[in-house]
Amino acid sequence: MKMDHFETLHRPDEQEPAAVAGQRWRAWRLLLATRRSSAETMVSSERTLISPLMLRRPLVRALYWGVFSLLLLGTVTTFGPLYWMVSGALKSNVEIFQTPPTFWPTHPQWSNYSNAWQILQLPLYMCNSLLLAIGAVVLQLLVSATAAYALSKLRLRGKNALQFAFFATLMVPSVVYLIPQFVNISDLPLIHVSLINSWAGVWLPEAANAFNILVLKSFFDTIPSELIDAARLDGASSWQVFTRIVLPLSRPALAVITIFTVIASWKDFLWPLLVLSNSNLQPLLVALYHESGLNANLPFSYLMAGLVFASIPPILLFLLFQRQIIRGVNLTGLKG
Amino acid sequence: MSRSSSSPSPLSPPREPAPALMSGAGLLAARGEQAHRRLGPLSRRLWALWRQVQGYLFLLPALLIFALFVWYPVVLGFVMSFQSVDLINPATWVGWTNYRHVLADPLFAIAWRNTLAFTGYALLFGYVVPLVLALAINEMRHGKSYFRLAFYLPVMLPPIVTVFLWRWMYDPDAGLLNALLSLVHLPGRLWLEDPQTALPALVVVATWSAAGSTMLVYLAALQGVPASLYEAAEIDGAGFWHRLWHVTLPCIRPIMLLMLVLQIIATMQVFIEPFTITGGGPQHATLSVLLLIYTYAFQNADFGEASALSVMLFLVLAAFALVYMRMTSRLLQGD
Numbered sequence: 001m002k003m004d005h006f007e008t009l010h011r012p013d014e015q016e017p018a019a020v021a022g023q024r025w026r027a028w029r030l031l032l033a034t035r036r037s038s039a040e041t042m043v044s045s046e047r048t049l050i051s052p053l054m055l056r057r058p059l060v061r062a063l064y065w066g067v068f069s070l071l072l073l074g075t076v077t078t079f080g081p082l083y084w085m086v087s088g089a090l091k092s093n094v095e096i097f098q099t100p101p102t103f104w105p106t107h108p109q110w111s112n113y114s115n116a117w118q119i120l121q122l123p124l125y126m127c128n129s130l131l132l133a134i135g136a137v138v139l140q141l142l143v144s145a146t147a148a149y150a151l152s153k154l155r156l157r158g159k160n161a162l163q164f165a166f167f168a169t170l171m172v173p174s175v176v177y178l179i180p181q182f183v184n185i186s187d188l189p190l191i192h193v194s195l196i197n198s199w200a201g202v203w204l205p206e207a208a209n210a211f212n213i214l215v216l217k218s219f220f221d222t223i224p225s226e227l228i229d230a231a232r233l234d235g236a237s238s239w240q241v242f243t244r245i246v247l248p249l250s251r252p253a254l255a256v257i258t259i260f261t262v263i264a265s266w267k268d269f270l271w272p273l274l275v276l277s278n279s280n281l282q283p284l285l286v287a288l289y290h291e292s293g294l295n296a297n298l299p300f301s302y303l304m305a306g307l308v309f310a311s312i313p314p315i316l317l318f319l320l321f322q323r324q325i326i327r328g329v330n331l332t333g334l335k336g
Numbered sequence: 337m338s339r340s341s342s343s344p345s346p347l348s349p350p351r352e353p354a355p356a357l358m359s360g361a362g363l364l365a366a367r368g369e370q371a372h373r374r375l376g377p378l379s380r381r382l383w384a385l386w387r388q389v390q391g392y393l394f395l396l397p398a399l400l401i402f403a404l405f406v407w408y409p410v411v412l413g414f415v416m417s418f419q420s421v422d423l424i425n426p427a428t429w430v431g432w433t434n435y436r437h438v439l440a441d442p443l444f445a446i447a448w449r450n451t452l453a454f455t456g457y458a459l460l461f462g463y464v465v466p467l468v469l470a471l472a473i474n475e476m477r478h479g480k481s482y483f484r485l486a487f488y489l490p491v492m493l494p495p496i497v498t499v500f501l502w503r504w505m506y507d508p509d510a511g512l513l514n515a516l517l518s519l520v521h522l523p524g525r526l527w528l529e530d531p532q533t534a535l536p537a538l539v540v541v542a543t544w545s546a547a548g549s550t551m552l553v554y555l556a557a558l559q560g561v562p563a564s565l566y567e568a569a570e571i572d573g574a575g576f577w578h579r580l581w582h583v584t585l586p587c588i589r590p591i592m593l594l595m596l597v598l599q600i601i602a603t604m605q606v607f608i609e610p611f612t613i614t615g616g617g618p619q620h621a622t623l624s625v626l627l628l629i630y631t632y633a634f635q636n637a638d639f640g641e642a643s644a645l646s647v648m649l650f651l652v653l654a655a656f657a658l659v660y661m662r663m664t665s666r667l668l669q670g671d
Contacts, residue, residue, distance in 0.1 A: 020395045043563030047563030050475050051570060067472050068479070075471070075486035077544070084512050085501050099509040100518055116511055150515065154391040162395065163462070168407045171657035175605050175626055176650040180413035180634050181405065186423060189408065191628045205405040213398065238390050269493040269608060274634070285496040288614065304504075307497045320494045322485070 026151035082311075089113060094303050109301070112280060116305035119298070120291060122284070126309070129283040132202060132272070134264040136187050139207045141254060148216035149242050153228060169210045182274055201275040206265070210259050219253035220246055255329040259321050263314050284310050391412065411475055413650070415641035428473060434644035437630075444645075446620050447628040451604055456625065457539040460602040463596065466547045470554035471584070484555065488548035495545065499612045502541045503528070508612075528614055531621035538609040538622055546602075551597055555587040590663070597660045625649050 054060050088096060090108040106251060116122070136284060151163055174181070183197040185205065194203030223246060231241050246253070269285050276282045279290065288306050318325055337634040341600050393401075417434055419427040438444055438499045490498065505512040506527040514524030527537045562586060569579050584593075607626040616631075625645065633642035 047566050049471075049566065049576065049579055054576070055477070064475070064477075068476060071469075071472055071476070071483055072479075075483065078486050078489050078548075080512075081505060081544075082493075083500055084505060085497075088504070092479055097510045098516045101512065102512050103515075112601055143397045146394045146396075147573050150394035151393050154394065154413070155387070156391040156395070157388060162399075164408070166398070166402060169402065171654065171661060172406070172410060172650070173601065173605055173653055173657075175607070176653060177406075177409040177413045179629065179646055180409040180416055180650050182411060182633070183416065183421060183639055184405070184425065188404070204401060208398075208401045211401075220470050221519045221600045238394070242394070263492070269496050271496070285494050288500075289496055300504075303500065307500055309561070311497050314492045314494065315489070318488075320397050326484070326488075326552055 003267060036288050058179065060235075079220065085304055085311075086308055089116070089301050089308055090300050093299045094300060096299075096304075112299075112301045113305045114310075116302040117309070119302060120306045121287070122306065122309055123282040124280070125282065128237045128281060128287075129266055129285070129313075130197060132283050135199060135203045135310055136265040137258050137261045139203050140209055140212055141257065143207045144209060144216055144257070145247065145250075145254070146210035146242075148213045148220055151213070152217045152220035153223075153241070154238065166210045166213055169208070170214070174205075178270075178274075185275065196275060197278045197281060197282065199276075202268075202272050205271070206268070212261075215257060216250065216253055219250050223249055254322075255321075259324055260328055263317060263325075266314055314323040357374050362606050363600050367405060373622040400588065401460055404559045405457055413643050413646055417647045419640050419643075421643070422637045422646065423440040424637075428639075430640065435639045438641055443620060443623060447623050449623065450623055451606065454534060454539060454542075454606050455600055457536055458542060458606075459596070459599060462543040462547060462550070462599060463540060464604070466550035466595075467554055467592070469547070470551045470558060471580075473551070474558040478517040484552070485548045487551055489594045490545045493545065496612065498545045499609055502544075503613045506537055526577070529618055531618050534614055534618055534621045536611060538606075541613065542603065542606065550599070553591065553595060558584070588632035590666075594660070595661050597656055599661065599664065601656050604649075604653060606657075623624060 050060070051078060055064060059327045087103075087105055089112055089130055090105040090110065091102070092107060092109055095106060098137060134282075141264070147166070151159060151166075154164075185201045195204065227245060228241055231245055234243065266283075267285070268283070269289070272283050273289065279287065282290070284306075286312060288303065291306070292303050345563070378492050416427070418429060418431060420433075421427045435578070446500050469487055473480060473487075473595045476483060493501075508514055508526050510523055511527075513527065517524050525533060527533050565583050565587070566579060569583050574582065605626055606624045607630070610622040610627050611630070614622045616627050627648070628644045629645050629649070632645060
């Protein structure tokens with residue numbers, strides 16, 4: 001909720017160890033060890049509801065391990081469906097519709113994955129999804145960083161009114177103007193251009209993201225104005241202050257926004273579905289949705305394999321950037 | 337300052353050190369004033385103008401994008417709700433006709449009832465589960481980060497993956513759910529084909545995929561509960577339940593209220609689960625307001641009626657959004 005989360009985002013112990021040839025694994029183990037120890041000291045230094053003293057009582061200890069095993073059992077509900085998906089993709093087309101279903105594929109068809117990769121044209125659609133995500137990041141960073149800088153660090157007349165106009169859009173869920181938005185981009189006012197079936201039709205509306213501006217502005221606000229004054233004294237222009245001081249200092253905040261934009265763009269479904277009817281332009285998820293409905297001959301296990309491929313990038317991103325994502329959720333959680 | 341825009345002269349362009357005027361503090365302010373005094377009143381005004389133009393150049397991309405893709409469509413939505421729009425013929429003004437048609441549609445009441453039922457169920461499952469999970473995980477001395485990761489994982493799955501996966505698990509013959517039931521010798525069910533169970537089944541999907549992020553927010557809030565409060569309560573002899581009720585919960589109550597409003601706003605926009613899993617069936621048992629809007633627009637090609645229903649949804653959500661806004665401002669002030 002407070003913006004000072006960011007200040008701890010970039011920790012020196014997060015730097016990758018230098019990869020000495022043949023000793024890479026050792027470096028990684030070292031890294032993991034330092035991380036674990038820092039995580040553990042963090043946990044143990046915290047005081048929670050149950051006191052350490054209380055935990056020494058046998059009854060409380062038993063209860064503690066009871067809750068622990070319940071939670072462990074609870075994780076089956078999240079890993080179970082994932083396992084079902086990955087293993088389902090390995091089943092033959094007969095086995096996958098067998099009643100009762102098999103919990104373990106009797107003859108794992110590893111070729112299902114490679115076949116799905118080709119038949120569903122996954123390289124094309126993954127590439128589309130990737131390009132859509134890259135465009136979204138570039139555009140959103142450009143739009144929100146410049147606006148946040150102007151709102152945070154420049155003295156402008158009418159700034160408060162504009163700020164209100166930006167942030168008021170946070171209160172308007174985009175689905176309530178979904179229909180007019182579609183009519184809007186199918187014939188833009190004044191210039192009368194249609195963005196239907198173009199990636200710009202996906203990129204531009206999602207670039208109007210007041211939340212990015214809010215996060216960046218709050219972060220820019222924490223940059224001391226003495227620093228900027230000093231640069232000004234040395235004759236730096238507003239643009240130079242922006243690119244040489246504000247942006248480099250805000251790398252953690254920009255990173256959070258980048259990660260969240262990539263993930264949101266990859267997961268986006270309804271808007272690309274409406275805008276992109278040309279199948280050569282569609283992102284992976286829209287293509288999979290159409291494929292499941294239109295191609296009746298598509299083996300179900302291939303569809304499952306396609307879903308597995310579609311899940312890998314966001315899960316990988318999550319595992320790589322857990323720290324940033326968890327901190328980011330605490331900010332975006334307010335947005336929902 | 338207000339006259340500056342009316343009297344610019346092309347003969348005195350702004351000079352180089354102009355940006356130094358930007359700051360107001362300390363030495364710089366003094367220097368700025370000196371610079372001011374050295375200049376004539378006209379060029380001083382020009383500088384001020386140039387500064388404003390520069391600032392607005394930074395705002396230009398956002399202003400253009402927001403005007404074209406948020407502010408304009410929002411207004412357009414209100415206008416279109418009074419028009420007949422089919423994207424082929426030019427729009428014509430029809431007054432309140434769209435609203436009358438929407439209100440007379442028998443599906444209108446069904447869609448609202450389903451949406452409210454969905455929101456109610458979603459709060460029943462989705463409000464308590466993340467809170468209890470966060471409370472339990474926060475007490476764990478072992479595997480804390482594993483639990484956090486495991487319960488957050490579904491949030492990372494793209495929604496289309498989640499809905500396809502669950503549609504298959506709900507399958508009466510080849511699905512995982514009925515297979516598990518038959519393992520313990522219980523009869524299977526037609527989860528999605530039965531109007532009784534279809535809507536709750538979708539709520540389970542929505543909760544499964546969203547609970548993790550709410551849990552993370554609660555976990556962060558729980559970390560913020562000061563240890564001194566627990567220690568003080570302990571010294572006063574407060575037991576576990578007392579501490580939970582009088583220390584933990586009051587500390588995270590603002591966040592709990594906020595999440596309640598946010599969840600209501602989010603679940604009232606339910607679309608993707610009924611759209612892809614049940615298509616609104618069986619017998620309209622899972623038809624949501626947003627799905628009805630989609631049907632009006634993209635199946636009946638009646639964008640006017642779709643806008644009219646959108647306006648109604650907007651008014652309801654805006655009421656909750658106002659509550660949310662008041663809460664966040666109070667919360668931020670409290671910080």
